[in-house]
Amino acid sequence: MLHEEVVGRIRAILLDGEIPPGARIPERELCERLEISRTPLREALKVLAAEGLVQLLPHRGSRAAKLTDKDMRDLFEVCQGLEALAGELACERITDAEIGAIAAAHDEMVRHYRDGDLIQYYRGNRAIHEAIVTAAGNPVLAGLYTSVTARxxxxxxVTPMTPQRWALAVKEHEAILNALQRRDGVGLAHILRAHLRHKREEVLQAGFAETEGNDVTLRIA
Amino acid sequence: MLHEEVVGRIRAILLDGEIPPGARIPERELCERLEISRTPLREALKVLAAEGLVQLLPHRGSRAAKLTDKDMRDLFEVCQGLEALAGELACERITDAEIGAIAAAHDEMVRHYRDGDLIQYYRGNRAIHEAIVTAAGNPVLAGLYTSVTARxxxxxxVTPMTPQRWALAVKEHEAILNALQRRDGVGLAHILRAHLRHKREEVLQAGFAETEGNDVTLRIA
DNA sequence: TTTTACACTTTTGAATGCAAAATTTGCGAT
DNA sequence: ATCGCAAATTTTGCATTCAAAAGTGTAAAA
Known part of the structure; x- marks a missing residue:
């Protein structure tokens, strides 16, 4: 198994919440499960610690990082900045074909909205945001975006939405698509920022910070 | 020696250009020099690879990452976005004391400009940019900024400047300080973006991409 | 009963050793 | 002299091992 694959698999375990935020990461168990020894595992943990997904405590092992309200706010703030930048750049560089693909994804997402299928809606939603970042044509930006959004x-x-908020989000996505089609970079940046600001408020109001005894996974079910 | 210290020391070696971009990183030598064994060294190298400072080639060791023109452009683009965001946030959150400190640093920097001391000018310049990012009060943003600017x-x-460019940069810094004092976030974001755009043009024109046979260190001397 | 001291276990962090891969060296053929 | 190929050497990646630190349990003393 390649180094990057080890990192990826542990990242997936953390993002799935299989090791919940704040929990200790059992080196021995993970080694057995991934069928590797401690050396490559620990290398991967240090990389993930640099990414902010893992917290290393000297001589006390590693834990899955826990996000406070402040962390969540900071991450959303940066995410806003990155998406706004991506939007501006995308408008300068995006091809008609890419716009077409995003428009198709948008229509599909709207169908999932009408069907009330939140899971599929979120999936499409994420694809659109990622497509915009890709269209910006800046791998450095894409990398930072991936790392920040992962957290x-x-x-x-995963946050449940009220019908009102959901309707607003869809409306905002209409505006996002529209700005893209007009290649209105400044406008797109604005609407993306507002869109994410609303999302952030939603998340924070729902109390989704990963603080003590706040098991998000339970709430999902 | 603590893990973070190992990472820091290797980072310094790379940033100083002691191991020039593209050169192989000699594990054995570095181990002896840092007086550590290969295990912690390799952990550090993987972390630095995730940061983009080191390039890992499976079964072929690690090299100091080399930046192409495109990489440089991408990094500056992201840096613009991050500084612009930092500027906006800083205007919302900065204290009078912090503004005072930045004004003092600014005055000192201008003195170095008048003295024609480019090294000291750059040092002060960097301190100001970093102070603005710090004033944004967002550690996630600060972390990304550190990692992007390091590269x-x-x-x-290090780029030499023409008198015209230097004069323009100082003028822009007057505007930066002014916007900060007025707490004009949007204005500050704009001027920071322009400032960095100019810097980027300067760097790219100077042909500072770290491509084959372009030893920046030589040019500095 | 609560607290503290101490031995014991577990776990972490790092050095060493070993097999596999890659690079370099040496030699023969053209 | 140059090219090609095989043997030798070096280097990489990982497993194992070892010392030190943290955690745990027990028993004695307050």
């Missing part, structure tokens, strides 16, 4: 993914794509 | 530091703070 808030569970909160962002 | 372009040599280009950013």
């Amino acid at each position: 808030i993914r569970r909160a962002r794509y | 372009i530091r040599r280009a950013r703070y």
Whole structure:
């Protein structure tokens, strides 16, 4: 198993909440499960610690990082900035074909909205946001975006929404698509920022910070 | 020696250009020099690879990452976005004391400009940009900023400037300070973006991409 | 009964050793 | 002299091992 694959698998375990935020990461167990020894596992944990997904305590092992309200706020704030930048750049560089693909994804997402299928809606939603970032044509930006969104993914794509909020989000997505089609970078940046600001308020109001005894996984079910 | 210290020391070696971009990283030598064994060294290298400072080639060791023109452009683009965001947030949150400190740093920097001391000018310049990011009060943002700026530091703070460009940069810094004092977030974001755009053009024009046979260190001397 | 001291266990962090892969060296053929 | 190929050497990646630190349990003393 390659180094990057080890990192990826542990990242998946953490993002799935299989090891819940704040819990200790059992080196021995993970080694057995991934069928590797402690050396490559520990290398991966240090990388994930640098990413912010794992917290290393000297001589006390590693834990799955826990996000406070402040962390969540900071991450959303940065995410807003990154998506706004991506939107502006995308408008300069996006091809008609890419716009077409996003429009198709948008229509499909709206169908899931009408069907009331939140899971599928979120899936499409995420694909659109990622497509915009990709269209920006900046791998550095894409990398930071991936890393920041990974940390808030569970909160962002798991929060239940009220009908009102959901309707607003869909409306905002109409505006996002529209700005893209007009290649209105400044406008797109604005609407993306507002869109994420609303999402953040939603998440924080729902109390989704990963603090003591707040098991998000339970709430999902 | 603590893990973070190992990472820091290798980072410094790379940023100083002691191991020039593209060169192989000699594990054995570094181990002896840092007086550690290969295990912690390799952990550090993987972390630095995740940061983009080191390139890992499976079964072929690690090299100091080399930046192409495109990489440089992408990094500056992201840096613009991060600084603009930091500027906006800073205007919302900065204290009078912090503004005072930045004003003092600014005055000192201008003195170095008048003295024609580019090294000291750059040092002060960097301190101001970092102070603005700090004033944004967002550690996630600060972390990304540190990591992105580290990668372009040599280009950013080493490029020789023409008198015209230097004068323009100082003028822009007057505007930066002014916007901060007025707590004009949008204005500050704009001027920071323009400032960095100019810097990027300067760097790219100077041909500072770390491509084959382009030893930046030589040019500094 | 509560607290503290102490031995014991577990776990962490790092050095060493070993097999596999890659690079370099040496030699023969053209 | 140059090219090609095989043997030798080096280097990489990982498993194992070892010392040190943290955690745990027990028993004695207050």
